[in-house]
Structures are given as structure tokens and as C-alpha cells.
Amino acid sequence: MQQLRDLQPVIDQNQRLLQHLNTMPHKPCESRQLISEIIGQPVSADTEIRLPFYSDFGHHIQIGTGVFINANVTMVDLGGITIEDSALIGPGTSLITVNHQIDPKHRRELNISPIHVKRNAWVGANVTVLPGVTIGENAVVGAGAVVTRDVPAHAVVVGVPAKVVDHI
Numbered sequence: 398m399q400q401l402r403d404l405q406p407v408i409d410q411n412q413r414l415l416q417h418l419n420t421m422p423h424k425p426c427e428s429r430q431l432i433s434e435i436i437g438q439p440v441s442a443d444t445e446i447r448l449p450f451y452s453d454f455g456h457h458i459q460i461g462t463g464v465f466i467n468a469n470v471t472m473v474d475l476g477g478i479t480i481e482d483s484a485l486i487g488p489g490t491s492l493i494t495v496n497h498q499i500d501p502k503h504r505r506e507l508n509i510s511p512i513h514v515k516r517n518a519w520v521g522a523n524v525t526v527l528p529g530v531t532i533g534e535n536a537v538v539g540a541g542a543v544v545t546r547d548v549p550a551h552a553v554v555v556g557v558p559a560k561v562v563d564h565i
Contacts, residue, residue, distance in 0.1 A: 404454065404475075411435055411455040419449040436460065446470075447488075457494075461516070476509030476528055484514045487522035487540065494528050515550065535565065 418431045428448065429440045435455040440446070444460055447468040452458060457474040460466075461482035469489045472478050476494025480486065496508045510529035514520060518532045521540035532538060533550030542559040553563040 407456055408454055411452060414455070415451060419451075423448075453495075467522070475507070477511035478514075479511065480514045481516040481518075481534075483517045485519040486514070487520055487524060489523040490520055491525045493525065496528050518548075537565065 414431055414435050418428065418435070423431065425445070428446065429442070429444070432446055432450065433440045435452060436458040437456040438459070440460055441462040441464075443462055444464040446466040449469060450466065451471040453473045454475045457477040458472055459479045461480060461484065463483040464480055464486075466480075466486040467488035467490075470486055471491045473491070473493045473495050478492050478494060492512050494509055494512050497504050498506050498508060508528065512526055512528070513531040515532060515534040515536070517534060518536045518538075520526065520532060520538045521542070523540055524538050524542050524544065526532065526544045530544050530547055532544065532548045533552060535551045536548045537553045538544055538548060538559060539553065539555035541557070542555055543557045544554065545558045548554050548559065549561065551565050552561045553565060554561050
């Protein structure tokens with residue numbers, strides 16, 4: 398992985414774009430254009446991202462078509478976040494791909510691991526998804542859950558930590 402100092406220009410640019418995105422009024426097409434600049438790839442016209450939207454790096458986010466991301470979503474994306482087609486992300490959700498080491502001598506060192514939200518998954522309101530988690534196709538994550546492990550396809554998970562309670 399690149400050293401954090403090497404990434405600083407991208408992080409600084411991301412923060413400038415996010416500030417502009419989140420503090421000025423925009424038409425949907427203007428918001429999509431700014432988010433496209435933040436993530437470094439086009440956002441599909443049938444994808445909706447409600448503001449405010451937050452990320453720490455931006456360029457490690459991939460968003461499919463027909464995705465809906467509600468307001469106040471935070472993506473700590475240094476480890477990479479992939480959101481496949483038709484996925485839904487609820488308001489106040491945090492997708493976190495970065496963690497710090499437990500050992501106090503190495504606490505400022507980062508562990509990064511990607512998050513993958515598969516096709517047609519629904520991540521409810523105020524969910525926290527931790528590094529390295531894959532949320533399976535058509536899965537549902539109930540509001541307020543903390544997802545520490547992979548969620549199987551077609552599963553419904555709830556709770557802290559999230560546990561499978563049903564299959565669809």
C-alpha cells in the first residue's frame with residue numbers, strides 16, 4: 398500500500414470536493430458530477446446519492462448502476478468499497494475499511510481491508526460495516542446493526558454484532 402503521505406494530495410482534493418458538494422445547493426446531475434470526481438469514475442444517471450455524503454479518500458469507491466445511497470452515509474474507503482448494482486444503503490450508515498493496530502506501539506499503523514456490497518443488497522439505517530466484510534446478494538442488514546463478518550446471500554441479519562435471523 399502507498400504511504401499515507403503519498404496519498405495526501407488526493408485526500409486534500411477529496412475534502413475540497415466534499416465540502417463543495419455538501420455545503421452548496423446542486424441539481425442531481427451536478428451532484429453526480431461532483432461525486433464522479435470524488436470517486437474518479439462516472440456515477441450512473443440511475444444512481445441516487447443523497448447529501449450530505451462523506452468519504453476520506455474517494456478514489457477507492459466503486460458504485461454500480463441503480464444504487465441508492467441515503468443521506469449522511471460515511472465511506473472510509475482507503476481499503477476499497479464496492480457497491481454493486483441495485484444496492485440500497487440506508488441513512489447514517491458507515492462503511493469502514495480501515496482499522497488501527499491493537500498494540501500501542503503500532504497504534505498509528507493501519508490495517509485496511511475492502512468492503513463489498515453485492516447486487517440488490519439492502520443495508521438499513523445507521524448500520525456500521527467493518528473492514529473486510531462482504532454483504533451477499535439480496536441480503537438485508539437491519540437498522541442499527543454492526544456487521545463484523547460476511548453476510549450470506551439472501552440472509553437477513555440484525556443486531557450487535559449482526560447475526561442471521563432469516564433467509565429470503
